[in-house]
Amino acid sequence: MTIQETTPSDGILLQTRDLTMRFGGVVAVSEVDFTLRELELRCLIGPNGAGKSTFFKMLTGQLKPSTGAIAFRGAPIAGDEPHAIARRGIGIKTQVPNVFDGLSVREHVWLAARRQHLDRKARDVADEVLARIRMTELADAQVGRLSHGQRQWVEIGMVIAGDPELILLDEPAAGMTHDEVLRTAEIIRDINRTKALIVVEHDMQFIRMIAKTVTVFNQGKVLVEAGVDQVLADQRVRDVYLGKKVH
Numbered sequence: 421m422t423i424q425e426t427t428p429s430d431g432i433l434l435q436t437r438d439l440t441m442r443f444g445g446v447v448a449v450s451e452v453d454f455t456l457r458e459l460e461l462r463c464l465i466g467p468n469g470a471g472k473s474t475f476f477k478m479l480t481g482q483l484k485p486s487t488g489a490i491a492f493r494g495a496p497i498a499g500d501e502p503h504a505i506a507r508r509g510i511g512i513k514t515q516v517p518n519v520f521d522g523l524s525v526r527e528h529v530w531l532a533a534r535r536q537h538l539d540r541k542a543r544d545v546a547d548e549v550l551a552r553i554r555m556t557e558l559a560d561a562q563v564g565r566l567s568h569g570q571r572q573w574v575e576i577g578m579v580i581a582g583d584p585e586l587i588l589l590d591e592p593a594a595g596m597t598h599d600e601v602l603r604t605a606e607i608i609r610d611i612n613r614t615k616a617l618i619v620v621e622h623d624m625q626f627i628r629m630i631a632k633t634v635t636v637f638n639q640g641k642v643l644v645e646a647g648v649d650q651v652l653a654d655q656r657v658r659d660v661y662l663g664k665k666v667h
């Protein structure tokens with residue numbers, strides 16, 4: 421099945437149809453239909469092995485879908501190379517660390533901005549990004565001396581320095597202190613004033629701080645998609661998290 425043609429006026433940024441990824445006999449993502457509107461902030465949740473990371477990897481081109489379609493701003497991108505998808509405007513912060521201890525915060529953000537802009541403009545972009553991640557005062561600090569949370573913000577800064585339209589964040593609050601989680605929620609809400617985001621997260625309190633609509637994956641399929649309060653009260657969601665607390 422192909423995706424119906426969309427135009428920017430439809431307000432749809434990203435759409436998948438029948439998106440499926442098989443690894444041998446394992447169907448990691450199964451016939452997923454997903455729609456994200458311009459400037460939407462969506463949370464993706466689901467138990468371990470539900471298919472969230474595989475879904476992200478297909479959106480960024482790291483994995484080529486077995487079948488199905490992905491459209492970004494109406495253009496088909498399923499199976500395109502990661503660099504081509506990044507150029508179209510999808511950026512990702514994975515859980516894999518992507519920073520160098522010996523470089524400063526500013527150098528990281530500047531290097532990311534420099535991929536898109538000439539030197540002078542890159543410096544301006546870096547300054548804006550440092551303010552957005554609330555790290556202007558730590559701009560000259562070596563990343564190796566930062567806390568776990570601060571390093572995560574640097575990585576978020578590197579993604580936004582590339583100026584993508586859609587930002588994918590894989591467990592941005594994992595391992596953070598309570599104060600860092602609060603600050604991360606604030607940073608994400610601020611980014612969402614100008615960018616769309618999809619956030620994979622396990623921390624339900626954090627999800628409550630940022631989410632409006634939540635999509636729940638289970639066994640490769642979309643189990644529920646609804647407002648955050650409705651999703652967290654849903655018995656089916658409680659059942660798939662059996663043994664875990666869903667606040």
Ligand SMILES: Nc1ncnc2c1ncn2[C@@H]1O[C@H](COP(=O)(O)OP(=O)(O)OP(=O)(O)O)[C@@H](O)[C@H]1O
Nearest residue numbers: 443446447448466467468469470471472473474475
């Ligand atoms: N490269 C791979 N080869 C084989 N099976 C895979 C591969 N990647 C993922 N899987 C399987 O696909 C299913 C979905 O995995 P995935 O990592 O996408 O889930 P997830 O929702 O991101 O889980 P988690 O929350 O633990 O990160 C799992 O059964 C997993 O074992």
